[in-house]
Amino acid sequence: MKIQDDLIRAAEVDANLYDRVISLLALSRDDDDESEVEIGRLYEDDENVRSLLDFVFFMTNTLLGARDFRQELVEFEETITRLTENNDQANKSWKRIRGSLESLTPFLLYRKEQDLKDRFKRIEHFAITTNVRPVFTLDKSQIHKNLYVGIVRVRTSDEKDFICEIYDDKLESFFDELSLAKKKFDVIRERFG
Numbered sequence: 782m783k784i785q786d787d788l789i790r791a792a793e794v795d796a797n798l799y800d801r802v803i804s805l806l807a808l809s810r811d812d813d814d815e816s817e818v819e820i821g822r823l824y825e826d827d828e829n830v831r832s833l834l835d836f837v838f839f840m841t842n843t844l845l846g847a848r849d850f851r852q853e854l855v856e857f858e859e860t861i862t863r864l865t866e867n868n869d870q871a872n873k874s875w876k877r878i879r880g881s882l883e884s885l886t887p888f889l890l891y892r893k894e895q896d897l898k899d900r901f902k903r904i905e906h907f908a909i910t911t912n913v914r915p916v917f918t919l920d921k922s923q924i925h926k927n928l929y930v931g932i933v934r935v936r937t938s939d940e941k942d943f944i945c946e947i948y949d950d951k952l953e954s955f956f957d958e959l960s961l962a963k964k965k966f967d968v969i970r971e972r973f974g
Contacts, residue, residue: 783835784839784864785865785871786832787833787835787836787839788836788865788874788878789868789870789871789874790832791833791836792871792874794827794833798823802823802830802834803885804884806837806888807884807885807888808887809891820834837885837888840857843857844857845889845893845896858879902938902939902941903937904935904936905936905938905940906936908934909932909947910931911929911931911932912931912932913929913930914927914930915928916928929948929949930947931946931948932945932946933945933946
């Protein structure tokens with residue numbers, strides 16, 4: 782069984798390396814590429830660390846998918862204890878990981894935040910290029926009118942580009958909508974921190 786096998790291999794991770802892995806996970810956040818790179822390196826280089834991380838990721842996904850974290854934790858503990866009761870090494874490994882759960886709280890919260898962010902595509906970058914498009918008279922002898930257009934290029938979290946146009950008559954309402962969203966964020970941040 783994969784869970785039990787992962788726990789048996791995870792038991793082989795020595796105490797110093799185990800503490801390092803847990804610390805790296807606890808440091809996980811958007812602006813910390815170094816921890817992520819080191820976790821990736823350890824995952825690739827050490828089969829026992831890979832098993833430890835696979836189990837921690839499995840546990841994280843299970844617990845974060847629950848509506849009631851505490852109840853799910855109780856049920857998860859009961860299940861894992863039942864699965865490992867006949868194998869001392871797997872049981873010892875589970876107890877060590879369970880003892881690290883408090884240290885892993887920042888990682889769990891980071892993963893929860895990432896899961897919430899990944900519900901929809903996020904805007905990663907955007908730019909607006911302005912342009913003037915003349916509308917000529919029917920005989921093309923004069924400019925009847927100029928259209929002022931912004932070409933909006935949005936890069937999303939799935940690395941796709943979305944391109945659309947916005948004309949100057951809609952620009953004000955676009956800014957108003959962005960301003961309103963900013964005010965709402967400020968109120969929410971002020972209220973909930």
